[in-house]
Amino acid sequence: VKYAVFGTATVGRTIAGRLDELGHEVIMGTRDPEETVSRATQDAYGNPPWSAWSAEHPRVALPMFAEAAGAAEVLVNATSGTASVSVFSALPASSVDGKTIVDIANPLDFSGGMPPALDPVGTDSLGEQLQRAMPSARVVKTLNTMGAHIMVAPATLTGDHTVFVSGDDPAAKVEVAALLEEFGWPSGSIVDVGDITTARGTEMLLPLWLRLWGAFGNADFNFHIQR
């Protein structure tokens, strides 16, 4: 299997569905597949239950995280940002060794109400936390600064807009850029910000993103770096 997408909410479904549509072998991963599969109701965001999505994507299996990680070449983190470190820290090192981890999550803590707090913020980032938790893996932060529908179909938004890439491993960033181009991103719209510490900066776009979402009343927008 080429890709394992961790997380079964909107972002995970959108990424896995697009990879499937593009003809890639893709599985998903979750903590408790039986529980996810047996859920009959919408989630808190109004998403239909897993079973409805799964019926439309019969090729996408849903094992537990560790099994998904061991079976795949590239892992995609679309878990809740506050759970991501514990999820990836629990994986056997052998299942992530040398693999590219595409980190799309943001460490938003909704426990204090809206707007959510970003934690860590400023002097650390989720991207760095994941890289430290998996020193033998190659973490690339990307796609975390926009709505899920734009991640996999950037042309739905007219004009130029930007996707950022942060990571310590140049080859992993090249691999991720190729995936982004498959999703429809023009190469000129992919901005390599630098090493994984630059994930601090892209994660810190979220507070403004959330306020713009509120001001505009929709998520049909994206950041662009005009040069």
Add this chain to the structure above:
Amino acid sequence: VKYAVFGTATVGRTIAGRLDELGHEVIMGTRDPEETVSRATQDAYGNPPWSAWSAEHPRVALPMFAEAAGAAEVLVNATSGTASVSVFSALPASSVDGKTIVDIANPLDFSGGMPPALDPVGTDSLGEQLQRAMPSARVVKTLNTMGAHIMVAPATLTGDHTVFVSGDDPAAKVEVAALLEEFGWPSGSIVDVGDITTARGTEMLLPLWLRLWGAFGNADFNFHIQR
């Protein structure tokens, strides 16, 4: 006098120079005018001494902060972000009462080396600190997300790009938007993000801005919100 610009470094000089060029009455404000005027050397950023700039802008006087505030209708904060709260807190309430404060500063702390830390970050902002320090004034955060040369001449950068506005007072935001249009900002490029708490989000763009500055090797870029 219509405008008092606080701070004599690049941003303050650029804003005051542009206001002067536009035919507005403008003064600047600083902590110790004699010291600033008598400086003979470049500052840490390679800017020429005040006297050289002043010789080219003979109409722009440089009194102390309190005198400048008392004389002006609108105050512009271009002081160092870590000094701004103490500067404005020291002003007599009567000199800021009901006035619009255009806050361009970012609370970047360079004391720990590069990249600088943002403080406050996440759950507070410099814009909010200033509004709390001057409850009778009307603080509007804007222009803090780009290089000084773009603030006053947005057309130097081709294509669409964005200037954000945050503040609690709608009338003050209308007044600031009119000033931005005088600087050359098309009205469609001015995005009202919301109340002053949204300054958290625009100040949090700075860490990414600084890394992009490093990656590009120049400051000839700006954020744009593509819709």
